Amino acid sequence: MSSKEKTKMQVANQVICEIIDNLREFERLGIVLFDHKAETLLPLTIVQDLDKKSLKETVLKIEEQGSTNFEAGMQRGIDLFSTLDSSDLSNSNRIIYLTDACPNVGGTDTLDILTKDANSGPYNIFSTFIGIGLDFNSDIVEELTRVRGCNYFSVRSTEDFTKILNQDFNYIVTPICYNVKLSLECENYEIEKCFGTNMAGESTGEIMKVDTCSASQLDERGVKGGMVLLRLKAKNDFKGESNVKLTLSYETIEGKKVRDEKQVKIESSDQLGNYYETNGIRKAIALVRYVEQVKGYLMEMKNGETKHEGWNSKFNQLLNHFTNEVQEIGDETMNEHVDSLKKLIKFSTVVRK
Numbered sequence: 001m002s003s004k005e006k007t008k009m010q011v012a013n014q015v016i017c018e019i020i021d022n023l024r025e026f027e028r029l030g031i032v033l034f035d036h037k038a039e040t041l042l043p044l045t046i047v048q049d050l051d052k053k054s055l056k057e058t059v060l061k062i063e064e065q066g067s068t069n070f071e072a073g074m075q076r077g078i079d080l081f082s083t084l085d086s087s088d089l090s091n092s093n094r095i096i097y098l099t100d101a102c103p104n105v106g107g108t109d110t111l112d113i114l115t116k117d118a119n120s121g122p123y124n125i126f127s128t129f130i131g132i133g134l135d136f137n138s139d140i141v142e143e144l145t146r147v148r149g150c151n152y153f154s155v156r157s158t159e160d161f162t163k164i165l166n167q168d169f170n171y172i173v174t175p176i177c178y179n180v181k182l183s184l185e186c187e188n189y190e191i192e193k194c195f196g197t198n199m200a201g202e203s204t205g206e207i208m209k210v211d212t213c214s215a216s217q218l219d220e221r222g223v224k225g226g227m228v229l230l231r232l233k234a235k236n237d238f239k240g241e242s243n244v245k246l247t248l249s250y251e252t253i254e255g256k257k258v259r260d261e262k263q264v265k266i267e268s269s270d271q272l273g274n275y276y277e278t279n280g281i282r283k284a285i286a287l288v289r290y291v292e293q294v295k296g297y298l299m300e301m302k303n304g305e306t307k308h309e310g311w312n313s314k315f316n317q318l319l320n321h322f323t324n325e326v327q328e329i330g331d332e333t334m335n336e337h338v339d340s341l342k343k344l345i346k347f348s349t350v351v352r353k
Contacts, residue, residue, distance in 0.1 A: 006158065008132040009064045012098045015161040017056040022166060023047045030080040034073030035065035044080045068099060074114045081123040094126040094149075094173050096165070115147045126150055128172060130164065149175050149212050171215045177258075180210040180250040182228075188242040189232040189266065195288045196228035213250070227284045232266070241267050279329045286325040290337050293318055294344070312348040315341055 006014075016031070023029055030044035041062075042055065077095045084093075095118070118125035126149035151172060155161045164172060184191060184205045197208040208228055244266055249259045276282035293314060300306040319341045326334045 007064065009062060011155075011158050011161055012132060013060050013062055014158055015165050016059050016098075018162060018166050019169075020050070020052055020056055020059075022169070030077070031059070032073055032076045032080065033062065034069055034076065036067035036069050036072075038069065038072040038076035040076060040080065044083050070097075070099065071114065073097070073099075074118075078114065078118045078121075078125060081125060084123060092126070092173070093123050094128060096128045096130065098130050098132060112143050112147070115150060119147050119149060126173070126175070128152065130155060130161075132156075132161075146211055148178050151212060151214065168217060171217060174214060175212050175253060176215050177213045177250040177252055178211065180208075180213045181248070182207040182209075183247045184230070184244060185247070186232075186242060186244045186266075188235055188238040188240075189244065190235055191230055192233040193231040194228065195231070196226055196284070207246075227280065229281075229284055229288055241265055279331075282325065283329050283331060283334065286322060286329075286334070287337070290318065290322060290341075294340075297344070297348075308348040312345060315345045315348060319345065 020029065025046075025048040027047050028044050029042065029047055029050065030040070031042040033039050033041050041058070074095075074097070077097075081093060115127050118127065127147065128150065129152035131152065131154045153164050153172070155164060184207055191205060191207070194207055197210075207230065242265070244264045246262045246264060247259065248261075249257070251257050276285070297306070297311050297315075300311075319338065322334070322341060323338055326332070326338060
């Protein structure tokens with residue numbers, strides 16, 4: 001059975017077995033199962049005392065049972081830490097929740113309270129939420145992860161799962177700073193739109209706010225991460241160069257507050273022309289244009305206001321532009337968006353007729 005044919009539970013089971021194999025002897029592991037109720041499969045146990053072979057055989061037999069009582073699972077997982085003594089309180093403690101993130105039994109209003117209580121309690125428990133499959137409800141989990149030290153990911157295959165919980169495991173469970181804020185001040189330009197973060201406040205000059213920041217893996221190509229794009233607009237039809245002040249502030253894991261400022265000179269689009277400092281920036285801009293246009297089309301369809309003929313023309317123009325960008329950047333992974341645009345052009349043509 002390929003990873004595409006496996007159920008969500010089978011994907012989760014397989015990756016949990018890999019985690020068991022990769023844990024160090026002095027670490028502890030506990031496992032809780034939850035559906036309409038929660039039960040403890042494995043109390044918090046030192047790895048060197050585990051019968052790994054027997055445990056993995058048991059894990060691989062776990063099957064879905066229906067309902068998702070997220071609250072019951074969280075409470076049972078938190079309760080596992082009650083067996084720790086005072087000498088363990090300084091350790092890094094974390095619960096990893098593997099779920100479709102669709103609680104349909106029990107309360108949901110108290111889930112963020114449980115996460116906060118676990119984080120601020122005597123065991124200082126961090127949380128990682130991993131949604132499996134396309135029905136990952138990011139609205140629910142986003143609220144939960146506004147807690148210090150918490151994060152979430154979405155996976156669709158065994159390969160994705162393995163990368164997060166095997167190759168990148170030490171990065172996702174190790175915060176490097178908290179309360180990260182990045183803001184912009186400029187006399188002649190203001191933020192029209194911020195892309196790459198949903199924690200921006202364009203009207204206030206706030207570019208992003210991140211409750212918890214973790215490290216990323218470094219290889220010969222550099223550090224893999226995201227990108228935040230700003231679309232600026234001139235105030236009072238200003239044209240020309242202008243200085244921008246970027247301010248970064250954050251709190252270290254030891255509680256020290258850090259603030260750094262940098263002055264950047266920007267030029268008008270008339271002066272720069274079609275200039276991209278890196279292919280990474282060029283790709284990000286192309287993807288933003290793609291997402292904005294497709295999102296606009298879908299929103300009009302949802303509201304029943306779609307003028308398909310106009311969108312068909314827009315999609316053809318975007319296809320020409322995007323195809324050129326793929327060739328210039330040399331990134332074949334962008335071709336999936338080219339294929340999507342072709343389907344949208346065909347769809348809008350059929351609907352128009």
